[in-house]
Amino acid sequence: MENNFTNQNIVPKRNLPRDVFLHLFAMVTLYWSAISFITLCWQYINHFFPDALPYYGGGGFTSTIRFAIASLVIVFPFFIVSSWFLNKIYKKESVVRESKMRKWLIYLTLFITSLVIIGDLVSVINTFLNGEITARFILKAFSIIVVAVVIFWYYLDDVRRQSPSPSAKYFAWVSGAIVLAAIVGAFFIIGSPMNAREVQFDQQRVNDLGSIQSQVVNYWQGKGTLPGTLADLNDSISGYTVPNDPQTSAPYEYTIKNAAALTFELCANFKTAANPINGNTLVTPGDVYSQSWSHPMGHYCFERTIDPQRYPVLPKK
Secondary structure (H helix, E strand, O other), rough: HHHHHHHHOOOOOOHHHHHHHHHHHHHHHHHHHHHHHHHHHHHHHHHHHOOOOOOOHHHHHHHHHHHHHHHHHHHHHHHHHHHHHHHHHHHOOOHOOOOHHHHHHHHHHHHHHHHHHHHHHHHHHHHHHHOOHHHHHHHHHHHHHHHHHHHHHHHHHHHHOOOOOOOOOHHHHHHHHHHHHHHHHHHHHHHHHHHHHHHHHHHHHHHHHHHHHHHHHHHHHHHHHOOOOHHHHHHHOOEEEEEEEEOOOOEEEEEEEEOOOOOEEEEEEOOOOOOOOOOOOEOOOOOOOOEEOOOOOOEEEEEEEEOOOOOOOOOOO
């Protein structure tokens, strides 16, 4: 009789390490996914509402999109799976759902999202009062507040319930569909991974041509004449060697158009058309030799003319 009474009052032993891991893992993947989604939304806005100010280094645009996509592809499914697994545990072990650790993490999330919402609204009002409201700013602020409000609403509703919400699976499907649409749409902006590889090759071609152009100018300043061929630029002392096409190893084309006017051409075969997203329309700002390197796809030549007043022949020592 005593054994039966004891058996009836045995409380299942909780798996605390498992609970801590799953709850922390779910929250970290939630934050990571939310930040990545907002980042991706911001890059959409940057693409469709470009800044009126000159923009250099467009390669950072595509790298940001790619990192956001990679994060969502890997991290967001882990968030969905961990949340689903936790809901299964809640149904079997209600004590896990009522744990203080879970509630602390949820209320911490509510606290963070509340501050984000308030800070976002303050930023909007402040920007409006300064007369600097633009479509870009409004859309970016809106993307932040929408994500924060959705997270706040979902977890506020969840923490009030005694059991998992029956709408949780629908929320997971809808959020998953939105994230998937954002990821697929991003590929129409940045292109496929194969296209990204071609863009990198074209970027290297632009860098190579910029390097050759600098050496041509140095050659003129040192000898008072244009080099006859690219081979004349090779220098065993400085260690400079004229680069070749990184993909085909073919030499770049160099032609003197007008020796008296100091006009020459540098040519290469490009696999993509340059645009601000590619990041290969301009060389690094501040470079004294920086000029436009915008090019179409295919064989293209850049005509350059050295200004002897800006780049005079240096006196011989």
